[in-house]
Amino acid sequence: MNNLSDQIEAMHIAYVVVEESLEVCEISTQASELFRVSKGDYLFAGNVRVIDESFEGFDLQAKLRHSMATHQDAQWEIGLSYPDKNVEWAVLSLIQYKDYYILYLIEHSELIATRRLNRQLSTQDPHTGLFYREAFLSNLNAKDQCGTVCCVRICNYQRINEIWGTAVANLVFMEVLSRVMSDIPDAICSKHSTDSFNVFIPPEINFNVERFYALLNEPFHFNQRHFFSNVALGYYVEQPGDAHELSLNKAEMAILDVLSERVRLAEFQEELARQIEHQNNLETEFRAALSRDKLDQDFYVLFQPIHETESQSVAGAECLIRWTLNGEFVSPVEFIPIAERIGDIGLLTKFNIGQLANLVKKLEAQGIETQTLLFALNISVVEILDVDFIDKLMTSISNHQLSPMQIKLELTESALIDNFNYVNQTLERLQGYGFRISIDDFGTGFSSLSYLCRLSFDEIKIDRAFVTHVVEDAKLQTVFNSVASLAKNLNKPVVAEGVETVEQLIYAKAKMVEYIQGYYFSKPLTESDFIEYMLARR
Ligand code: C2E
Ligand code: CA
Ligand code: CA
Numbered sequence: 001m002n003n004l005s006d007q008i009e010a011m012h013i014a015y016v017v018v019e020e021s022l023e024v025c026e027i028s029t030q031a032s033e034l035f036r037v038s039k040g041d042y043l044f045a046g047n048v049r050v051i052d053e054s055f056e057g058f059d060l061q062a063k064l065r066h067s068m069a070t071h072q073d074a075q076w077e078i079g080l081s082y083p084d085k086n087v088e089w090a091v092l093s094l095i096q097y098k099d100y101y102i103l104y105l106i107e108h109s110e111l112i113a114t115r116r117l118n119r120q121l122s123t124q125d126p127h128t129g130l131f132y133r134e135a136f137l138s139n140l141n142a143k144d145q146c147g148t149v150c151c152v153r154i155c156n157y158q159r160i161n162e163i164w165g166t167a168v169a170n171l172v173f174m175e176v177l178s179r180v181m182s183d184i185p186d187a188i189c190s191k192h193s194t195d196s197f198n199v200f201i202p203p204e205i206n207f208n209v210e211r212f213y214a215l216l217n218e219p220f221h222f223n224q225r226h227f228f229s230n231v232a233l234g235y236y237v238e239q240p241g242d243a244h245e246l247s248l249n250k251a252e253m254a255i256l257d258v259l260s261e262r263v264r265l266a267e268f269q270e271e272l273a274r275q276i277e278h279q280n281n282l283e284t285e286f287r288a289a290l291s292r293d294k295l296d297q298d299f300y301v302l303f304q305p306i307h308e309t310e311s312q313s314v315a316g317a318e319c320l321i322r323w324t325l326n327g328e329f330v331s332p333v334e335f336i337p338i339a340e341r342i343g344d345i346g347l348l349t350k351f352n353i354g355q356l357a358n359l360v361k362k363l364e365a366q367g368i369e370t371q372t373l374l375f376a377l378n379i380s381v382v383e384i385l386d387v388d389f390i391d392k393l394m395t396s397i398s399n400h401q402l403s404p405m406q407i408k409l410e411l412t413e414s415a416l417i418d419n420f421n422y423v424n425q426t427l428e429r430l431q432g433y434g435f436r437i438s439i440d441d442f443g444t445g446f447s448s449l450s451y452l453c454r455l456s457f458d459e460i461k462i463d464r465a466f467v468t469h470v471v472e473d474a475k476l477q478t479v480f481n482s483v484a485s486l487a488k489n490l491n492k493p494v495v496a497e498g499v500e501t502v503e504q505l506i507y508a509k510a511k512m513v514e515y516i517q518g519y520y521f522s523k524p525l526t527e528s529d530f531i532e533y534m535l536a537r538r
Pocket of ligand 3: 440441463497
């Protein structure tokens, strides 16, 4: 016995020799300081708490007894926590020797501290102290309860960040988070993205979502400034058997819905999951259709005549793209945003140009004068912001022997407001080449007069939304009339879109609208129907 303890002592290792009862029969000076016990004491008699790496209590007694009973040597990483000084971290090994048990400790603070930090950084956001998704989920899974899962998003985070800087934006984030924590101390939170976090509310909490939402949206004061945090909340109330991960996805889907609908509080609905799935499928199919050699297998272009109001003659047509998926029609309202998002909208414009060129050739072959016609292409904001847009457009047009003089580019009003200077310069260059610029969906973007005066454009299209019910709705008349007189003052012609009835036509005529597009004259037509339409009116 003495022999061994002498050897260990010589290695300057902290050690304790205990009996099966855990009574100390031999102890080194270092070990005595660590456990705060002496020879003859019960090993756990000192006022020292044994903890694990996450500072949770570690039942060393039970572990020791188990190893002793099963005659197994063992090793644990432990912390010894004292009421009056810092934690000591150590690796503790148990070796059985005859009827005795030798415990020796190797000091391990640095290694454990580094490992703890690494683990913490991979599970917890260093700025907010919030768990990341995985740690959050394993936390919930360990609890095995059905609660309410929320996704909280600070909608104006980006704006606050731009105006007052990151520090203030983070302060707003922390403020919203602290409201959650102080309102529901038992809530478990996790980081979702820069401007959002998730919250799990345990079932025993009497949770009133409207009150909670109002609380998060109360303004707050900082440095004599008032902030509106503008918080959106999507949530899902878990049902027995739900997997937390799916619940979290559902809360996140609800917040997506919140953002698109401009309502700020939304509970997850199954319908939403179906919609998202539909969107995803559509996107997959759309990518597949675009990657085929020839786009005309899935896409085609229709041409909707635009008429001069006075003479009723055809002034041109708008090119409107169509997609058929498994024999079914998909509206451009659904797939254009996908094309914009995945960055392939330019392919559709190119396709439109090719199809338009075919039409023009065939019209000429029929002896129809096309130089006086103007063909409208819809151009999305994503395209106009592409620095190579003009080059691509010019290449495409000249490859097809078309001239810019035959083409009108329709841009939505909202697309023009952001990046005003850049967009306006691009419009001027396009006009320089001979293109005409038309402002589409006019009236829906609330643009200010001062900005309109500076914008380089040639024509205004009043949105269908103001035309369809203009005859019976006085408010729509007000909008319609003011758009028409605004255009008069700016000396620009107007196209009224969506004219379906003779009453609407008469109304538009009375307001001196120069051009008419709509079902009253014609729906969008296929190439051959358009040629026939033109032949019939010759
Ligand atoms: P938009 O540019 O406002 O096009 C007018 C829409 O109104 C077209 O719908 C047209 O079919 C419809 N319309 C025209 N007259 C009438 C009418 O009298 N009554 C009714 N109920 N509807 C009428 P469409 O073809 O479904 O296109 C929807 C939108 O999709 C277009 O709105 C445009 O923003 C976009 N779009 C269509 N084709 C293209 C394209 O090739 N490229 C891009 N970037 N966008 C396109
Ligand atoms: Ca249009
Ligand atoms: Ca429109």
